[in-house]
Amino acid sequence: MTKYLLILLLCVSTLPARAALDAAQVRQLTAEDSSDKVAAIRQLTQTADPDAVRVLKAMAEDSLFLAGDKAVIIDGDKAFDAASGAPIKMPANPESPTVNNRIRGELASALAALKLFDADATVRLASAQKLQSQVTPEMAPLLARALDKETDAQIKALLTLAHAQANLANTDPAARLAAVKALAATSSPTIKSVLLPLTEKAGEPDDKVRYEAIAAVKAIDSRLAIAENIGRAFSGLSLGSILLLGALGLAITYGVMGIINMAHGELLMVGAYATYGMQTLFRAYLPEAIDWYLPAAIPVAFFSAALVGVVMERTVIRWLYGRTLETLLATWGLSLVLIQSARVLFGAQNVEVANPTWMSGGIEVMPNLMLPWNRIIIIGFAMFVLALVWLLMNKTRLGMFVRAVTQNRPMAGCVGVPTSRIDTMAFALGAGIAGLGGVALSQISNVGPDMGQGYIVDSFMVVVVGGVGQLAGAVWAALGLGIFSKLLEGWAGAVIAKISILVCIIIFIQKRPQGIFALKGRFVE
Amino acid sequence: MHKPLTLRILSSLDGKSWAALGAFLALALLVVPVLNLGTAEDSAFHISAYAITLIGKIMCYALVAIAMDLIWGYGGILSLGHGLFFALGGYAFGMYLMRQIGRDGSYGADIPDFMVFLDWKEIPWFWSGSDSFGWVALLVVLVPALVAFVFGYFAFRSRIKGVYFSIITQALTYAAMLLFFRNETGFGGNNGFTDFKRVLGHTITSPETRLVLFGLTALFLAATLIFAAWLVKSKFGRVLTAIRDAESRVMFIGYNPLWYKLTIWVISAVICGIAGALYVPQVGIINPSEMSPANSIEIAIWVAVGGRGTLIGPIIGAFVVNLAKSWFTVSFPEYWLFFLGLLFIVVTLMLPQGLVGLWKKLQEKNASRKGTAA
Numbered sequence: 088m089t090k091y092l093l094i095l096l097l098c099v100s101t102l103p104a105r106a107a108l109d110a111a112q113v114r115q116l117t118a119e120d121s122s123d124k125v126a127a128i129r130q131l132t133q134t135a136d137p138d139a140v141r142v143l144k145a146m147a148e149d150s151l152f153l154a155g156d157k158a159v160i161i162d163g164d165k166a167f168d169a170a171s172g173a174p175i176k177m178p179a180n181p182e183s184p185t186v187n188n189r190i191r192g193e194l195a196s197a198l199a200a201l202k203l204f205d206a207d208a209t210v211r212l213a214s215a216q217k218l219q220s221q222v223t224p225e226m227a228p229l230l231a232r233a234l235d236k237e238t239d240a241q242i243k244a245l246l247t248l249a250h251a252q253a254n255l256a257n258t259d260p261a262a263r264l265a266a267v268k269a270l271a272a273t274s275s276p277t278i279k280s281v282l283l284p285l286t287e288k289a290g291e292p293d294d295k296v297r298y299e300a301i302a303a304v305k306a307i308d309s310r311l312a313i314a315e316n317i318g319r320a321f322s323g324l325s326l327g328s329i330l331l332l333g334a335l336g337l338a339i340t341y342g343v344m345g346i347i348n349m350a351h352g353e354l355l356m357v358g359a360y361a362t363y364g365m366q367t368l369f370r371a372y373l374p375e376a377i378d379w380y381l382p383a384a385i386p387v388a389f390f391s392a393a394l395v396g397v398v399m400e401r402t403v404i405r406w407l408y409g410r411t412l413e414t415l416l417a418t419w420g421l422s423l424v425l426i427q428s429a430r431v432l433f434g435a436q437n438v439e440v441a442n443p444t445w446m447s448g449g450i451e452v453m454p455n456l457m458l459p460w461n462r463i464i465i466i467g468f469a470m471f472v473l474a475l476v477w478l479l480m481n482k483t484r485l486g487m488f489v490r491a492v493t494q495n496r497p498m499a500g501c502v503g504v505p506t507s508r509i510d511t512m513a514f515a516l517g518a519g520i521a522g523l524g525g526v527a528l529s530q531i532s533n534v535g536p537d538m539g540q541g542y543i544v545d546s547f548m549v550v551v552v553g554g555v556g557q558l559a560g561a562v563w564a565a566l567g568l569g570i571f572s573k574l575l576e577g578w579a580g581a582v583i584a585k586i587s588i589l590v591c592i593i594i595f596i597q598k599r600p601q602g603i604f605a606l607k608g609r610f611v612e
Numbered sequence: 613m614h615k616p617l618t619l620r621i622l623s624s625l626d627g628k629s630w631a632a633l634g635a636f637l638a639l640a641l642l643v644v645p646v647l648n649l650g651t652a653e654d655s656a657f658h659i660s661a662y663a664i665t666l667i668g669k670i671m672c673y674a675l676v677a678i679a680m681d682l683i684w685g686y687g688g689i690l691s692l693g694h695g696l697f698f699a700l701g702g703y704a705f706g707m708y709l710m711r712q713i714g715r716d717g718s719y720g721a722d723i724p725d726f727m728v729f730l731d732w733k734e735i736p737w738f739w740s741g742s743d744s745f746g747w748v749a750l751l752v753v754l755v756p757a758l759v760a761f762v763f764g765y766f767a768f769r770s771r772i773k774g775v776y777f778s779i780i781t782q783a784l785t786y787a788a789m790l791l792f793f794r795n796e797t798g799f800g801g802n803n804g805f806t807d808f809k810r811v812l813g814h815t816i817t818s819p820e821t822r823l824v825l826f827g828l829t830a831l832f833l834a835a836t837l838i839f840a841a842w843l844v845k846s847k848f849g850r851v852l853t854a855i856r857d858a859e860s861r862v863m864f865i866g867y868n869p870l871w872y873k874l875t876i877w878v879i880s881a882v883i884c885g886i887a888g889a890l891y892v893p894q895v896g897i898i899n900p901s902e903m904s905p906a907n908s909i910e911i912a913i914w915v916a917v918g919g920r921g922t923l924i925g926p927i928i929g930a931f932v933v934n935l936a937k938s939w940f941t942v943s944f945p946e947y948w949l950f951f952l953g954l955l956f957i958v959v960t961l962m963l964p965q966g967l968v969g970l971w972k973k974l975q976e977k978n979a980s981r982k983g984t985a986a
Contacts, residue, residue, distance in 0.1 A: 347775040406961055411775050412690045413960040416916060419909050420956020427949035544786050544905070547779045582794055586787045593763075593780065596770055 108138050110157075110170040116146060117153035117184040124184070125193050129225055132197040135232055140201050142169050147194045149186065154178030200226060203233040208242065215245040219277070222249050224256035248273060252281055260293040267296060271303035274310035282307070314456040319577045320570055325462040325531075327569025328469030331562060332524030333542050334549035335476055336517035338561040341550055343493050343513040346404060346414040350422035351546060352539025354518045356429060357395050358388035358525020359534045363438050378443040381526070388522040395425075396518025400511050408510075422539070429536040437535035446530065465527045472523055477558060479516070489513050548592055624842040633834055640830030645823045661822065668826045668894045670934045671833050675887035677914045677926030678836055679880040684912065685920030686844055687876050688856030689773065693781030694884050695908035696788050697756040701885025702898040703792075704755050706805035707739060708748035709816070709893060713809045725807075726800045736798050745812060752889040753882050760881030761874065768873045773859075782905045792900035804899025811893050822894070829890045833927075836883055840923055843879075852876055913952070916959045919966025928967055 108131070115127035128146075131139040145151045145160045151169060152159050158169035159178055166177045186194075202214035218226075230250040237243045247269060254266035267285065270278050285291040285300035333355060340348050365384035369377050399421055407414040442461055449459035480486035488509045491499040500506045532538065549568055553560030568588065575584035615623070625633070644659055651658040676698055684690050710724040717725040723735055741747040763784060767777060795801035814821045843849050854862045855869045862869060892898045901907070910933075918929025933955070940948040963970055 347779065403957055403961065410960075410964075412778065413964065415690070415775055415778060416909070416912055417957050417960040420913075420953040420960075423949045423953030423956065427946075427953065430949075431946065540906075544779075544783050548783060551776060551779060582790045585790055589783050589787045592783075593766055596772060596776075596780075 108134070108136060108142065108170045113142055113158045113170040114153075114156065116142070116151060116169075117158050117182075121185075121187065121189060124190055128190070128193050128197050132200055133229055135201065135204050135229060137204070138172060140198065141172065143194055143197055143201070145169070146184075146186065147191070147198065149183065152178070152181035152183055154181045196223075200229055203229075203246070204236070208239050211237070211239070212242050212245075215242050215249065218249050219245065219252075219275075222252040224253055227253035227257065248278070252278065255281065255285065260296055263291075263293065263296045264299055267299045267303050271299070271306050274307055274314060276311065279304055279307045279311070315577070316574070318456050318458075319573050321458055322462065323570030323573030324566065325466055325569075326573055327566040328466045329524065329528060329531075329542070330545055330549050330569050331469050331565035332472060332527055333521065333546035334553070334561045334565050335473065335558070336520035336524070337546050337550050338553065338558065339476075339489070339520070340514055340517040343489055344404075344408065344510055346407070346411060347418070347547070348404075348517070349415055349419040349543065350399065350425060351418075351517075351521055352541075352543035353422045353425040353429075354392045354395060354521035354539070355525040355528060355542060356425070356534075356536065356539040357392045358522030359440070359529040359538060360429060360433060360438075360525075361388040361391045361522065362526050362529040363433075363440050363534055366440055378445060381443050381446075381530075384526055385523065388526045389519040390522075392522025392525065393515040393519035396515045396521075397511060399518070400514040404514065405507070405510065426536050426539075433536070435536060437533040437538075440529040440534050442530055461530050465530065468523075468527055472520060473558075473562065476520065480558065485509075485512060548588075552592060552595060620846075621838060621842045624845050625838065629841075633837065637830060637834055641827050644826065648823060649819060661819065664822055664826055665894055666938060668822075668829050669891060670931055671826075671829045672887045672891035672894070673911075673914065673934055674927040674930040675829075675833055675836055675890070676884050676911055677918065677930040678833075678840055678923065679883035679887070680911050680915045681920055681923065681926040682840060682843070682876055682883075683880040684915060685922070685926075686849065686856065687852055687873060689873065689877070690775075690778045690912060691781045691877075691880075692778045692905060692908050692912065693785035694880070694911050695903050695905075696785040697760060697881040697884035698888040698891070699788075699792075699898065699900070699902040700756045700759060701752045701888030702892040702902065703799055703805070703888075704748060704751040704885070705889035706808075706892050706898045707742040707751075708745060709808040709811060710800075710805050711739075711743040712811060712813075713807065716809050717807070724800070724805075726795070726803065727798075730795055738798065749889075752885050756881040756885030757878050760878045764874045764877040765870075768870050768877070782908065785903050785908050786905050789900045789903035789905075792903060800899070802899065804897060805892070806897040806899075808893065808896055816893055816896070825890065825894050829894070832886065832890065837923060837927075844923070848872065848875070910952070913956055913959065915966075917955065917963075917966055919968030919970075921965075922968045925966050925968040932967070 112127055112130055115123055116131075118124055118127070128143065131143060142151065142158075142160070145162075150160055150162055152161050154166075155178065159175065159181060160167045160169050161177070161181060164177065166175050166181075167173065168175050199214055199217055202210050203218070205211050205214070222230075227250065230246060230253055234243065234246045234250055237246055251266035251269035254262050255270075257263050257266070263285075267282065270282060282300050282304050286297060286304055288297070291297040291300060333351065336354070337348065337351050340346060340351075362381070362384040365387055366377075366380045369380035369383070373379075399418075403417050403421060404414060407417060446461040446464055449457045450463070451457050478486075480489060488499070488504045489512075491502075491504050492506050492509050492513075496506055499509075528534075528538065528542075545568070549561060549564045552568065553562075553564030572584050572588050575587060578584075579587070644664065647657050647659045648661070648664060653660075676694060679697075680691065680694055683694075713724065715722065717728075719725055719728040721728045723732065727735070735742075742751075763781075767780065772780060791797055792799055792804075793802060799805070808816050810816055811821060811825075844853070851862065851867055852872050855867075855872055859869055888898075888902075914929040914933050915926045916929070917933055918927065919925030933952075936951065937948065940951055959966065965972070
């Protein structure tokens, strides 16, 4: 910083022809009284002079001193006249002015405002963005001048807003009216709160301006509400894609084998812990490639969950075909064993799974609407898995066998489909998809032994609503339930939303007991 | 079929069973009080207060197990939401117990402590009358019955059955749990009801009150058993079993399964509610975790362990599983879930008829061996 300053000073000192600052104003910077200093800082800021930047910077760095009746800048063993920037003899006993926190704050915003006149457009843009939240009425002339000089359209738009905000306190009603009109086109909560005082008689004596302000607040409100609802729909979409990942696996296992797998949520947990395991491995052995642990976790999670699924199917489930209620109880027992195993292996506490750096942050669509990357990626991931499952079920031999067994098990067996092996494969596939769901879930929620329990009821609701063994049904039901429940949550709170959704499902089943996409035919029962 | 009702009830159990029931009641109403109050604490025959509370609690569970058996074992409908009816009965009676605290709560107010905490000024409308024992006793029966009727009517009318029904009942109790967790619902939120002081004016923790509650539970258990035995042997019970085994055929004969299913469903819910009401004063607390899906599914395993489709099975199951639970959670808390999980798996895989079925099988084997020997 000192180096930068030095270069700046050298430049200035080589150009003595430049107009110097008002010496009295600069002298006032070192005054006794804080209010005098603040006034001086503000006046210097108004000049928008590069020299003012130099002086204020020196003050912020504690190198501005008072020597006799002159303000001087002392840098190491050199001294300069503060107003003109000309080198002078080192004064005998310079006095340092007190720079308290109030002055420091004032200096910081003054320097930020002066950056609006920087030669570099990116610096100006950053400064204009920063200014949006801290506009004061005194800045109006400064902003007007910056607006005059500005050529970049984006910065110009920002400055117009800031200028309008600063102008709201203008004594001229016409200027205020113009400012309100300019602000009505925005959609940010901060500007709304700036406009609010103007909607009351106490805050705004002029009727015309007040009505305009009321209209502006209304316009901003409606735009905010739209953004909020879009945000809700988006988080509903991402909840829906998580539900979809959970329900796809269930739809396959329930559709093919007619069994309800209560341990399905725990297969999600297996996938999430597999992700955690990959993260730990990468941290230990490949710390430079840590961002890649997530793609690496996808196959690991799929196969570990599928393996657990195969073991479950071979040891327990295959002995219970045709006894669905018993399968339900046995798989519940399996889920308890899996939960307790996770507790014993990884501890009862939640483990920490970090987002890779490329998943943090988001796209800002509107000032109060941010679409986080991790949710966008999860939606994309769910689509990818859906496409994969669709291809597998409709374009491969395995998929054809699975569909054959779903439709008519004895007939499929008669024409040579190895039904028992298909059962195992289908169950492993369903379990593997649950594992993939676990990878996605690990990125947006806690990873712990009980994590699967929260999703199991919802996943079943998706299967119930969507209809058995139907991919399309599962997709529509998952997205519908996700978006519907998030929208309801915004209006009525999470608990009421959950209860009303349950009631809706019960009513829905009255009308369509087989789900949205019912299988037609004699084997429906 | 012109036998009087009392005779029909008498003939619903055989002589041996009546004798066993009489022995059980004598034990619960005479021997246990004497051994609890009349012996010194260090005597080998002394029954501790802890044991009485534990057995009393398990008897309440046994009631729930019978209720579950009626709907699952005889009706073929697996409910994963019976914890809800149990908790509703418990909450209804808990309201009365909360009102009995009077001004002895930590805030010394006329309304229960948690309402003071919520800054409520007076009792909300759904609490009105909760200081009257009679009204609350009615609520214990009516609330579970009403919830069960409304839910069951819609569910059975649209012929939801099998796993679909099970899943929906699970969602039902889950939603209710979330509802009761909210403070604004007006039932104490997370903490539920606790710190009871009196019941009908008697101190709730006194040994005498405890014994009376214990005796009442035993009496009600015996009465429920007799009622259930009569019910499943009546014409109603036979149609119900027929619906379980072949619903379509029963419909073709001309019965409407809806009302049979609904009746047994409501009866089952009411028994659960009463069990909950007996449970709360003995255990001294009721909170929303009683409605958690895991609790409700555990009820099914009691019945499965004992043997469904029999009446003594659920009682045996409730005792075996819960005694094992209190032993495990004290000695090996780590392994309880493993044990419970394996129990679910082993019972469904190896013992579809439960312990009672195993016993019968062993007896048959013995008999046939004797038969071949002779």
